[in-house]
Amino acid sequence: MKPVALRLGEWITALDYEAIPSEVVARAKDCLLDQIGCQIAGVGLPHLAPVLRHVRSLGGRAESSIVLRGDRTTAIYAAYANASCGHGMEFDDSHVICGHPGAVVIPASLAIAERDGLSGKDLLTGIVAGYQAMALGGGQVHKAARRRGWHPMKFQGPFGAAGAVARLLRLDALRIMNALAIAGSEASGTMEYDQSGGEVKRVHAGSASRSGAQAALLAAEGLTGPATIFEGKRGIFNVFADELDGDPEALWNRDFHLRDTMFKLSPAVFTLHGAIQAAQAIRDARSLDPARIKSVEAEVSELTMLHGAGIVHPADMISAQFSLAFAVSCVLVRGRATLEDFADASAWCDPAISALSDRISVVRRDTSGGSELGGKVTVVLDDGTRLSEDRPVPRGHHDNPASSADITEKFRTLMRGRITDDRAERIAQCVATLETQRSCVALAELIGAPT
Structure with missing residues (x-):
């Protein structure tokens, strides 16, 4: 049987x-517009300032643009910066078998497309290839x-960026196989942030996008990697897991696989939606x-x-976005849980939100009739009234x-x-066409371009 990497390389080639169905092209445009919006909204967040300072300190050939900065750097470091911004507020797209493809694949694809002056059709094809590879x-x-x-986004992400960039570079199947094999040496990243916070998760997208793009560029220069990077004795499947999922x-x-992309309508980890x-x-x-909630x-x-209920009282934005207790309490107390709420340090220690968070119990539900991302909430008032709502498949999921x-x-929001509204509409129109x-x-x- 052919190695998985070669088989995937042949598919991408x-x-x-x-040959891409019109509805897949339309969804790829949705992915692109959503990721651009996340990059522009994310670039000003304080926890991304270290990333942008670091990239600026590197200098490098002016190949590709950095979001809202008015300056350019090498394609791989533009991908690193823009991907970090695109994942920087937990609002980017998701996928049930690869995490967050948009924040990894699209920054790398757009950086190379800008560098090489490639067409819109080229970019869309690269995006579709990247989602498939991831x-x-x-x-x-x-x-x-x-x-x-x-x-998953971090250990699978390098393959997505490598596949997308390899397609944009028009590498043959053997070199794409090597790009994926090289990317395998960059696969890593734990989720300890969902237990105790820390903003490093934001750069998981950036490092995956940068390393995957670089893997494709190295393969284009002739570097090789292990053909059995996925299924081999010391390949990804055996090193990262005890068994296959099925x-x-x-x-x-x-x-x-781009068909199954999910889009967030709340800026929090999708498991909370x-x-x-x-x-x-x-x-x-x-x-x-809220005072009547028992x-x-x-x-x-x-x-x-x-992956979302381990934190009760957040101490930073990332822990707020991974706190079921905070998100539900914020909705019940403030009537919303918006980007501004998750970023608001005063909300993390709001006495009403904190007190309600301590009164939330989390129980395991049977997901056989719905999604792992679903949830049911029951509020018990001081007079014994019970108010329940169930969302077994949340809005934004590919099945809803x-x-x-x-x-x-x-x-637009x-x-x-x-x-400016004019600039936003020009971006939206450019993506649409x-x-x-x-x-x-x-x-x-x-x-x-800067604001």
Whole structure:
């Protein structure tokens, strides 16, 4: 049997824009617009300042734009900076078998497309290839590796960026195999941040995007790697997990894994979205005095209990975005849990939110009839009244998808106060008509120009 990396290399080599279904192209545009919005909104966050200072200190050839900075650097470090910004506020797209593909694949793709003056069709094809490579570059052990504590976006991300950039460089199947094999040496990253915080998670996207792009560039120069990087005795599948998640061949039956992209409508880890949406429904249905809440029960999956319920009282933005107790309490107390709330240091220690967080119990739910990302919330008032809402498949999940209109509205909302309305509309229009663009340079410059 062919090595997985070669098989994937052959799939990427054979990928042609004209053969991509129109609905997949449309979804790829959604992914691109969503990621651009996340980059522009994320670049000003204080925890990303060290990343931007570091990239600026590196200098380098002016090849590709850095979001809203008005300056350029090498393509791989533009990818590093922009990917970190795109993942910097926990609002970027998600995928059930590879984590966060958009924040890894798109910055690397756009950086190379700008550097080489590639067309909109080239960029879209690279994005589709990258999502496929990230899904098949570890999706076979996604759950098993996640249970060990590996961060799927970080260990699978280099394969996504490598696949995308290799397609943009038009490498042959053997060199793409080597790009993926080289990227395997960069696969790593734990999820200890979901237990005790720390903003390093933000750069998991950046380092994966940079290292994957660099792997493809090295393969283009002739560097080689182990052909059995995935299935070999010391390959990704065996090193990162004790067993495969199921039949690995089943993943190859999905024509385009980009179809299963999920879009966040709340700026928090997706494992909290079911509970957030359930709590919001309770809060919106009636006038609720938080002081009357005796207790709250959140029924969530085992995944959420491990990856979102470990933190009760956050001490920074990342721990707030990974705290089920904080998110649900914030909704019930403030009537919302927006980006501003998660970033608000005063909210982390708000007495009403903190007190309610201590009255939240988390129980495991059966997810056989829904999604691991679903959640049910039950509020018990001081008079014994019980208010319950269940969101077994949260809005934004690929089985309950956000529409293109939802994604465009999210983009416009994020842009308000950050760039002019005219500039936001020009970006949105450029993405909407991307297949007609002979060069991606204009789009990259729109994103990179300072405010």
